[in-house]
Amino acid sequence: MAPAGLGQSVGWLSRAIPLLLALSAGRAPALPEVCKYCPGPAHDTSEVDHYCKQRQELKLRARCCLTKQGTIVGLDLQNCSLKELDTFLAEAHSAIVLDLQANPFLNISTSVFRNFTELQTLVLPLKIDCPGGFYAWDNITCGKDSCICHKQRNQCNNTVEPALCPENAYCVPDGPGLFQCLCTSGFHGYKCLREGSFPLLMFSGILGTITFCISILLWGTQLRKIKAS
Incomplete structure (x- = not known):
C-alpha cells in the first residue's frame, strides 16, 4: 500500500501537468524584437495592414503581421526616421510584405535583403531604387511619395545569363537580385572543383x-x- 503523502503528490501532479500544458499551448510566441523597433502599431493604410487583415490566420502585433507560430510575414517600418538599414532587419527575412516608405534613407544596399527569398511586395521612398533593379521584379510602380516593387523574380531563371554557376554547382535564390551557388553532392571547395566529401x-x-x-x-x-x- 502506497504512503498517503506519495498518493497526494501523485494526485497533485496529475492535476498540475495538464494545466501547465494547457497554459503553454495557449501562450503566444514571443514578439520578435524587429516588430518593436519602431513605436506604435502598423499603419492602417500600409500594405502590411492590408495584407494581414485579408487573412484570418494572420495577426497584427506591434509593427508585424505574424502567423500563429510567430513567423513574420509582414513588417511595417514606414515613418520610423530610418537613415540606414542595419542587421536588425535580418530577423524579418521571412517577410512577404515590407513597408519602408517615409524614411530619410540615403541609400539602401541590395545586400541588406540577402535571404529575403519570400519577399513579394516592397514599399520604398520615391528616391530609393528597388533592390536588384528592374530585372529583379516583375513590376515596379511609383506614386507621389513612394515606389512599390512587386513580385520578386527568381534570379536562377535568368534567361539573359544562363550560366550563373560553375560546373558541379546549382543556383539558389538569395533575395531580390541575389543568388548563391551550392555544390552538388560529391563536390566541394573553390568553384566546386574538388570531388568527394568535405x-x-x-x-x-x-x-x-x-x-x-x-x-x-x-x-x-x-x-x-x-x-x-
Whole structure:
C-alpha cells in the first residue's frame, strides 16, 4: 500500500501537468524584437495592414503581421526616421510584405535583403531604387511619395545569363537580385572543383590543434609578463 503523502503528490501532479500544458499551448510566441523597433502599431493604410487583415490566420502585433507560430510575414517600418538599414532587419527575412516608405534613407544596399527569398511586395521612398533593379521584379510602380516593387523574380531563371554557376554547382535564390551557388553532392571547395566529401574531421583536428597552440603561446606570454612585473 502506497504512503498517503506519495498518493497526494501523485494526485497533485496529475492535476498540475495538464494545466501547465494547457497554459503553454495557449501562450503566444514571443514578439520578435524587429516588430518593436519602431513605436506604435502598423499603419492602417500600409500594405502590411492590408495584407494581414485579408487573412484570418494572420495577426497584427506591434509593427508585424505574424502567423500563429510567430513567423513574420509582414513588417511595417514606414515613418520610423530610418537613415540606414542595419542587421536588425535580418530577423524579418521571412517577410512577404515590407513597408519602408517615409524614411530619410540615403541609400539602401541590395545586400541588406540577402535571404529575403519570400519577399513579394516592397514599399520604398520615391528616391530609393528597388533592390536588384528592374530585372529583379516583375513590376515596379511609383506614386507621389513612394515606389512599390512587386513580385520578386527568381534570379536562377535568368534567361539573359544562363550560366550563373560553375560546373558541379546549382543556383539558389538569395533575395531580390541575389543568388548563391551550392555544390552538388560529391563536390566541394573553390568553384566546386574538388570531388568527394568535405574532410570535416581533418579540418576540425587541424583547427583545434592551431587553436590549442595559440592558447598555450598566449598563456606563456602573459605568464612571463606577470613574473616580470
